[in-house]
Amino acid sequence: MTRAEIVEFFSRLAADNPHPQTELAHTNPYTLLVAVALSAQATDVGVNRATRRLFAEVDTPEKMVALGEEGLKAHIRTIGLFNTKAKNVIALSEALIRDHMGEVPEDRAALEALPGVGRKTANVVLNTAFGHETFAVDTHIFRVGNRTGLARGKTPLAVELKLDKVVPRPFRLHAHHWLILHGRYVCKARTPECWRCIVSDLCAFKPKTPPPMAKRATA
Known part of the structure; x- marks a missing residue:
């Protein structure tokens, strides 16, 4: 992705979920x-x-x-x-x-x-x-980084270092939460739900996955 595409990518994720949080329950x-x-x-x-x-x-x-x-x-x-x-x-x-x-x-x-x-x-x-600007690369972020072209790498560390290099402010603090949630609920491992992805036009993944009804219609 170009720098402009990366800014647009995170701008859309931020607009969709301004205050992302971990889904792990904790008290301190x-x-x-x-x-x-x-x-x-x-x-x-x-x-x-x-x-x-x-x-x-x-x-x-x-x-x-x-x-x-x-x-x-x-x-x-x-x-x-x-x-x-x-x-x-x-x-x-x-x-x-x-x-x-x-x-x-x-x-x-x-x-x-x-x-x-x-x-x-x-x-x-x-x-x-x-509140540190860190990137915790799990399986979701590793997949999204490579699939979209945002941060390609052969190892989690390589993807982390690439994210650290390319993610601009003001998106750095919440970037890893946006990517985890996107990978968990939209850019899924087996079948990415491209038809409802808000950043699909910026993503390098091809061919895009069609909606379920469209897949049945062409079967």
């Missing part, structure tokens, strides 16, 4: 960190279902450590890889108490040093909790 930076750590290879809906009661009782690292690994497992058994995730959440909670006075650090390196926290999780926390 700590519960956000836990929710994102639990969301790997799981849906936001599934994580929210599991954490609804958990976060009503546990909203600090100290409370999580007191709950313990087995207690946490009882809350998150419906989430994939819950054994490993429970172990990591307890370990990262202990690290926050030991190294950061129980507070979530506003620093990428410190976040990535926590058990079970990778670059994507750190980017989500920095952006959503602290």
